[in-house]
């Protein structure tokens with residue numbers, strides 16, 4: 001999928017922007033606080049229906065305005081075209097895909113798969129399992145069709161079971177949810193395992209080069225103990241669940257371990273290497289999406305030069321070039337744009353005004 005155009009009105013410091021985009025590499029260049037991240041954020045909102053800044057969308061309305069608007073025309077290489085948009089007021093927000101009466105976040109995510117690589121991307125390795133589950137499930141969602149319905153049913157059953165546990169309801173009201181949890185949990189688990197095999201096969205050369213001859217490996221932890229399956233693990237942890245007041249085992253606790261030469265990667269590599277390794281994992285996902293579903297994701301890379309020297313920047317740029325997908329990269333200065341990126345369209349941003357260079 002590619003964005004042909006982008007229209008932004010009253011979004012953070014961007015009062016108005018109406019531009020045609022390159023189907024390849026788009027570089028957004030400007031000083032600190034000029035509006036580069038806001039530009040990427042606007043695209044992210046179109047593809048996800050929410051912001052990566054974790055604030056309510058209403059807070060992104062330009063100070064002094066009542067509403068913000070973001071719109072784009074999209075096309076894919078097979079010629080299918082879409083229009084997506086988002087209109088936000090202080091009270092409400094409305095997402096719109098083509099002429100659909102009601103657009104859900106699910107519709108946007110399906111039509112515009114976005115891969116976002118920000119300066120904190122290394123937290124995927126450093127921080128809690130939530131980030132790694134999120135990473136895994138982004139790919140599983142787009143590639144394994146059985147995943148999303150199972151995930152939705154699992155979440156619903158988990159919520160009910162936890163509610164029963166918290167309220168100290170009788171045991172039979174708690175275990176009434178177990179069959180559904182186990183059935184859907186096993187589908188989620190199978191989808192994740194299958195997807196992880198794709199990742200292992202496609203982890204780009206960038207990552208292999210990064211860790212030299214040492215072995216880079218990903219190990220999946222399903223979220224429960226023992227080898228006898230989720231049903232068995234769930235039954236044997238009932239007593240602890242009743243005591244704790246929540247469901248302690250299951251796919252909602254899954255994790256993946258990224259290791260190099262059998263050592264956890266976060267304890268082994270430098271911050272710059274962590275960043276490159278994480279970016280390589282995310283780019284592998286983009287690669288899988290293209291090769292298995294023929295869908296091209298859009299890449300958003302915020303300040304890719306931060307903490308990366310020339311060699312690492314060149315390696316990352318070469319990988320982006322190889323993928324050949326549409327991407328948006330921000331830079332503080334044009335000198336930081338790697339030479340490996342060919343045919344780039346450059347936009348200058350100054351105090352929220354965006355113009356083609």
Ligand SMILES: Nc1ncnc2c1ncn2[C@@H]1O[C@H](COP(=O)(O)OP(=O)(O)OP(=O)(O)O)[C@@H](O)[C@H]1O
Pocket residue numbers: 011012013030031032033034035036037038039059060061062063
């Ligand atoms: N709702 C808003 N209305 C107006 N301006 C806002 C709003 N929210 C944020 N801003 C401002 O927008 C400016 C641009 O922020 P942005 O994060 O896009 O900059 P940036 O170019 O990515 O900067 P850096 O290179 O320092 O990361 C900031 O000065 C910020 O204070």
